[in-house]
Amino acid sequence: MRMLRKVGWYALLMLLALATTGPLVWMVFTSLHPPLSPLPTPGQLFTPSRWAFDNYAYVLTFTGIPVARYFLNSLVVTAAVVALQLALCSTAAYALARLSFAGRQAVFAAFMLTMMLPATVMVVPLFFMVHELGWLNTYAGLIVPYPYLSTAFGTFLLRQFFLTLPRSLDEAARLDGASELQVFWHVILPSSKPALATLGAFAFIWTWTDFYWPMLATSTTDMRTLEVGLSIFKDAYGGTNWPLQMTAAVIVTVPALAVFLALQRYFVRGVVLSGIKG
Numbered sequence: 538m539r540m541l542r543k544v545g546w547y548a549l550l551m552l553l554a555l556a557t558t559g560p561l562v563w564m565v566f567t568s569l570h571p572p573l574s575p576l577p578t579p580g581q582l583f584t585p586s587r588w589a590f591d592n593y594a595y596v597l598t599f600t601g602i603p604v605a606r607y608f609l610n611s612l613v614v615t616a617a618v619v620a621l622q623l624a625l626c627s628t629a630a631y632a633l634a635r636l637s638f639a640g641r642q643a644v645f646a647a648f649m650l651t652m653m654l655p656a657t658v659m660v661v662p663l664f665f666m667v668h669e670l671g672w673l674n675t676y677a678g679l680i681v682p683y684p685y686l687s688t689a690f691g692t693f694l695l696r697q698f699f700l701t702l703p704r705s706l707d708e709a710a711r712l713d714g715a716s717e718l719q720v721f722w723h724v725i726l727p728s729s730k731p732a733l734a735t736l737g738a739f740a741f742i743w744t745w746t747d748f749y750w751p752m753l754a755t756s757t758t759d760m761r762t763l764e765v766g767l768s769i770f771k772d773a774y775g776g777t778n779w780p781l782q783m784t785a786a787v788i789v790t791v792p793a794l795a796v797f798l799a800l801q802r803y804f805v806r807g808v809v810l811s812g813i814k815g
Contacts, residue, residue, distance in 0.1 A: 564790070568592055568783040576779050592784040604785065606759055607766035613676060614751075614762060615744045618683040622740040623733060626691030631721050633692065634699035635707060645696070651689045657749075664753055678754045679762070683744055691736045698732035699725060734803030741796045746789075763789045 567577055570585040572592065577585070597604050632638075633645050663682045672678030702725065710720045726733070751762040767785050 564783045564786055567779055568787050570780040572780050573778055574780055589780060592780055596781060596784045596788065602766060602769065603758060604766060604788065607761055607763045610760060611745060611762040614679045615741055617680045618744045619737050619740045622691055623737060625688050626695050626736060627726065629692045630695035630699055631725060634696045648689045648692055660750065667754060673754055674756050674760050679751060682750060694736055695732050698729055702728055731803045734800045738797055738800045742793050745793045
């Protein structure tokens with residue numbers, strides 16, 4: 538009976554794994570079919586007339602759609618957002634977790650209340666602010682609003698992790714003459730790599746795959762990100778050119794997947810130790 542139960546669980550896990558990875562496998566193998574090929578059936582998916590690895594070079598160098606420029610824009614914006622997110626959230630979390638000052642709990646409660654507001658509620662005010670600052674269609678307009686929309690969650694996550702660190706670490710550093718900034722930089726941050734990696738992974742994936750804000754904040758081709766540029770592939774390549782559309786989708790997906798896999802060990806540990814379970 539115990540063996541049957543174990544076999545049943547493994548069969549269920551295999552079905553869930555297939556359901557999760559199936560669309561990704563279909564996307565990758567469809568991208569290797571020759572351009573203008575019809576949508577492959579399950580029997581044709583792994584047996585194209587030829588393996589079109591040159592689809593990737595074609596998409597990246599296509600003159601009608603500067604995919605390489607889109608990729609560069611996404612890379613610049615995502616890297617800047619991740620750096621800002623880590624800097625803002627870690628300093629705020631350190632103050633809320635390790636320093637004693639009047640109104641600390643009230644400030645933390647205010648942070649928590651902002652998490653109840655959907656990001657879409659703040660998009661319109663942010664758009665008008667960015668417009669008044671003259672930042673539309675610029676890197677500043679693409680970068681600055683992102684940390685504002687998600688700093689509360691990142692601060693909460695890091696605060697929860699900082700609370701798990703022994704207070705003796707701070708006290709020992711202060712006895713050695715370390716300032717608050719030195720305690721933060723040399724003691725707290727090196728001990729918080731799992732949580733920082735978790736927040737960095739979240740920020741990277743959220744920013745890299747976002748469509749809504751880049752669509753609103755940009756109006757010219759040279760400032761679009763990959764997600765926005767991908768939306769016009771259908772018109773550029775034709776509605777039935779599935780291989781090239783899937784090639785573009787793979788180009789967008791691979792960086793986010795690679796970051797998650799690279800940080801998976803820290804990601805899981807950071808989520809568990811920060812108390813974000815379930």
